[in-house]
Amino acid sequence: MIIRVQLFLHLRKFAPGEDATFDMAVEQGTTVDHIVKRLGIPPEMELLISINGRHADLDSPLLEGDAITFLVPIAGG
Amino acid sequence: MPGWIGRMLNVDLSRGRVMEEALDTVAARNYIGGRGLGIYYLNRMASPLCHPLSEENVLIMATGPLTGTGAPTGARYMVVTKSPLSGGLTCSNSGGQFPAELKFAGFDGIIFTGKAAEPVYLSVKNGKAELRQAAHLWGKDTHESTDKLLQETQPDARVACIGQAGENRVLFASVMNDRDRAAGRSGVGAVMGSKNLKAVVVKGEGRIPLADDAAFKSINRETLKRFNEASRVSPPALRNYGTAYGVEVMNHFGILPTKNFQMGTFHYWERINGKTLREKFFVRNRACYACPIGCGRNTRVEVPGFEGSGEGPEYETIYALGANCMVDNYPAVIKANYICNEMGMDTITMGTTIACAMELFERGYLTEKDAGRPLIWGDGQALVDLCRMTALREGFGNILAEGSFRLAERFGHPELAMVAKKQEFAGYDPRGAQGMGLAYATSPIGGSHMRGDPAYSEVFGVLQKADPFTAKGKAGLVKDHQDLSCIIDSAGLCIFFAARFMVRDEKNLPPEGILKYLNAATGANYTLNELNTAGERIFNAERLFLTRAGFSAKDDTLPPRITFEPLPDGPAKGHVCHLEEMLKDYYPVRGWTAGGIPTEQTLARLGLREG
Secondary structure (H helix, E strand, O other), X not given: OEEEEEEOHHHHHHOOOOOOEEEEXXXXXXXXXXXXXXXXXXXXXXXXXXXXXXXXXXXXXOOOOOEEEEEOOOOOO | OOOOOOEEEEEEOOOOEEEEEEOOHHXXXXXXXXXXXXXXXXXXXXXOOOOOOOOOOOEEEEEOOOOOOOOXXXXXXXXXXXXXXXXXXXXXXXXXXXXXXXXXXXXXXXXXXXXXXXXXXXXXXOOEEEEEEOHHHOOOOHHHHHHHHHHHOOOOOEEEEOOHHHHOOOOOEOEEEOOOEEEOOOOHHHHHHHOOEEEEEEEOOOOOOOOOHHHHHHHHHHHHHHHHHHHHHOOOHHHHHHHHHHHHHHHHHOOOOEOOOOEOOOOOHHXXXXXXXXXHOEEEEEOOOOOOOOOEEEEEEOXXXXXXXXXXXXXXXXXXXXHHHOOOOHHHHHHHHHHHHHHOEOHHHHHHHHHHHHHHHHOOOOOHHHHOOOOOOOOHHHHHHHHHHHHHOOOOHHHHOOHHHHHHHHOOOHHHOOEEOOEEOOOOOHHHOHHHHHHHHHOOOOOOOOOOOOHHHHOOOOOOOOOOOOOOOHHHHHHHHHHHHHHHHHHOOOHHHHHHHOOOOOOOOOOHHHHHHHHHHHOOOOOHHHHHHHHHHHHHHHHHHHHHOOOOXXXXXXXXXXXXXXXXXXXXXXXXXXXXXXXXXXXXXHOEOOOOOEOHHHHHHOOOOOO
């Protein structure tokens, strides 16, 4: 199945190409941690993950067409 | 009295007298400092019914017990007064170097009463203070005034002042310190202008005594170690991109207010984001006193017509002057920001008032004759021109100077003002961050993200992650964030650091790091419960001021656009803000009546009963 991945801020460097937003082909039943590993994001890096605009965790499952985003926890203002 | 200096300055502008008074030690413990002490003195000294721009109003500048101590981001002070924009309370916050220097100069805060007959400024140096004439500074902008004052006093002094906007009583004029740092919101600068007070200059060599130096140093080491470790793995986005990183994030969540909150995403967001700022206009980082982050940024624009240099823009400025006016011309947005800083105006209210005017024009409620020009979405030149005209109250600027509520009301459509308590919202559309809607509606100062910021939970996921689209459970979450903001603002800290490194990510957001720092600095031996209660006390003391000024549940509102019109685009598409549902839960959680008034039991529990 195909999912869409978007990387923010300095996480952009883990994108496979130029674009920080890209599609990925993954197996049915894939969870977020699998994507993190595939992108090479260090496991100790604290991540803020959302799927379709809602907060998610490393063990959250993914479905066909999901938009998954990776941010780092930061403060606002 | 460690942590605190133990002295306040009382400046009677009408009589030209400056008196020193001991800080009320019981109040200092119960209200911590900064924002808390501000409302404590305001409730005692000002009539909530006074005209905000009359000599009866009282203006308080107050630091916290951690300001200037070397605690990370302990750099802040609050300006507390009755607001001319909302007719209620305001407590506006700023960092930079001025607040710490005020303590080094020997005072926890300054209370201004009355009105000077002629323009004056206050000079404070090593425990001595005097009023000096400032006629030669009147009409000068904040940069010119600062430079002149530093020449006149000493070059390493620190200055807080108003620009032309404050002198002209623009209802959202700011108090600027260290040139480009702003106590921006709700018209604190207009109150200063109405008192003929142009500036405060401070210089001191004093040290701030700490109750337990060794414990303080050890807490500092441990806290900074955690910060440095987190930064090594993940460089702070605030350092790299400034708060402008928010454009990318808020657009992604569909809550970047666009076209006067008619949309939640801006097609051209990449033209005005933090990365573009960094690549095209960045000069260097700027950090406030004792700040390890350094989110401020000096910038320079060389594009003809918009040339300038200064600090900013911050995210809130970019939302208001950029996306909300549909201006994707970054040099124009930055130039408008420079003008607001130099002339001393709040960029949020300025931008959102122009956005409101653009919508009124588009709908035909306001004509070219009224405005003196067409007001077209995305017109960067108009943005720049209107900022300057507003500060000087020239032409249509005289109407913009009253903020968006009065503008929209004047042209028959108050529902188009994106305000709570007549103050413009910050850059988070509440339809895609439900708790933020409740926070805007119940904030003591009206539309603000800083007097309780549930976006940390709903958007940033930093403290107690919460689903942005659900209203359920938000009453308690918003109360927790509001009370936490009281503690952070009163201690003299910055939320950017405190929320991540001094608060535990657990239910009720226990501020354990702040507790440790406060106890080491002051020796007050607060328990966690006492500190939380102090936060709640401060929030309720503010509500009491509002209640006495005539505010109640009828004023805890949002415009119909937010509660009835679903967002048409982005991830939050189809959502409205369920304010009524959240308010029903919120008042009981607060211990307030259904009319939004603190009950006798609540006041008694918090030690706020009169008598």
